[in-house]
Amino acid sequence: MFTQGQRPLAQLTRASRKVVMASATPVSSNGQGVDQHEMSGISRKRSHAETLMPAVEEKNLTPFTPLKKPTICKPAPFTDDEEAVRDRDACDYTKKITLEMAKAGSAPRPIRVYADGIYDLFHQGHARQLMQAKNLFPNVYLIVGVNSDALTHQCKGRTVMTEDERYEAVRHCRYVDEVVPDAPWTLDDEFLEKHKIDFVAHDDIPYTTGSATDVYAHIKARGMFISTERTEGVSTSDVVSRIVKDYDVYVRRNLARGYSAKDLNVSYINEKKYRLQNKLDDLKKKGKEMIEDIEGKRTDLISKWEEKSREFIDTFLMLFGRDGRLTQYLSEKKDSVMSALSPPSSPKAISHSSEECNSPPAKTSKFDFSSRAGASLVDDDYSDDDLEPERM
Numbered sequence: 001m002f003t004q005g006q007r008p009l010a011q012l013t014r015a016s017r018k019v020v021m022a023s024a025t026p027v028s029s030n031g032q033g034v035d036q037h038e039m040s041g042i043s044r045k046r047s048h049a050e051t052l053m054p055a056v057e058e059k060n061l062t063p064f065t066p067l068k069k070p071t072i073c074k075p076a077p078f079t080d081d082e083e084a085v086r087d088r089d090a091c092d093y094t095k096k097i098t099l100e101m102a103k104a105g106s107a108p109r110p111i112r113v114y115a116d117g118i119y120d121l122f123h124q125g126h127a128r129q130l131m132q133a134k135n136l137f138p139n140v141y142l143i144v145g146v147n148s149d150a151l152t153h154q155c156k157g158r159t160v161m162t163e164d165e166r167y168e169a170v171r172h173c174r175y176v177d178e179v180v181p182d183a184p185w186t187l188d189d190e191f192l193e194k195h196k197i198d199f200v201a202h203d204d205i206p207y208t209t210g211s212a213t214d215v216y217a218h219i220k221a222r223g224m225f226i227s228t229e230r231t232e233g234v235s236t237s238d239v240v241s242r243i244v245k246d247y248d249v250y251v252r253r254n255l256a257r258g259y260s261a262k263d264l265n266v267s268y269i270n271e272k273k274y275r276l277q278n279k280l281d282d283l284k285k286k287g288k289e290m291i292e293d294i295e296g297k298r299t300d301l302i303s304k305w306e307e308k309s310r311e312f313i314d315t316f317l318m319l320f321g322r323d324g325r326l327t328q329y330l331s332e333k334k335d336s337v338m339s340a341l342s343p344p345s346s347p348k349a350i351s352h353s354s355e356e357c358n359s360p361p362a363k364t365s366k367f368d369f370s371s372r373a374g375a376s377l378v379d380d381d382y383s384d385d386d387l388e389p390e391r392m
Helices: 036-044 048-052 082-090 099-104 124-134 149-155 163-171 189-194 217-221 236-245 247-256 268-320 325-332 334-341 354-358 372-379
Strands: 045-047 070-072 111-117 140-146 178-181 199-203 225-228
Touching: 111 124, 124 140, 124 199, 124 225, 140 163, 163 178, 236 247, 247 268, 268 325
Parallel strands: 111 140, 111 199, 140 178, 199 225
Antiparallel strands: 045 070
16 A cells, blocks of 8 residues: 555556766765776666665655666676776775785775686586675675687687677676787786775686696795685586587588588588488488377377267167167068068969860851851742743
């Protein structure tokens, strides 16, 4: 709930979110004023409270108090940038800081710690080393030196990333306050004085370049060396060895992504070989997908058949079983079916004598006088005496 005159942060307008802090005098944790060096450090890192504190209007609003967590607003400056020069000039290097003072947190100024390296293929091992250097003491200003390409190729070997890429990778690490490009391989007193370095952070393993002398031997003798721990299993050499181990895989992948054989420094014959292998792999992949699709359909069909099998069996038994509908129908219509399948025999003929059957009927003449007609003619016959006239 909000008291009268208060509003939630989400309801404040943009115009009301102006933080009035310029007129306030910065005060350190011990109650004293902040010197110029601490102010320059604040210029690159903006506190989380500044970004989240709502506006305090003329009304009696209770300001929002978030957690005090620094937020990096931009990459670390190079050693010749104005911001880095201002921090270096504000440091009173005449006040020497001992290891006991640094550990006890009683240093009168920020402790300038230096870490150097090649930082090729910047990985989590590099970030962890810089994190350890940043957290060696309270109030550490971390300076990181990065060796150039020419010096690295001369003293150690070729790099994957260029020097500019390595510079940018380091200066975007959240623990870094300043980057020294083209850093020397061996640190001398002049370099330490120029950058006002109090301590040097590196792993404790002796670092030699073809000789038995450790490049940090004189730093250790002066009591300015602070050891950090290496991250086991992670190094630039390990990353490169993985790439070399799977060289063919990465070449084939890049060829498939549009890189030319010239870009990959691959011969014409090897290019054709890798492209053929890519096509074979594509065919294998498509064949495997087709088989999996068929297997999936077959499995789906079997599962559907198993679901419908009981219904099919019940329907079959209902129709063709011993007491099924077809059997009952045949039993009821047995006579009709039998009469339809076996028609009745033809009727028997009337018997006659063999003579009648074998002799043809008697023929009759057209003028048959033996019959009644002939008899009538005899009866109607007149005598000549009666009909002949009397002679004279």
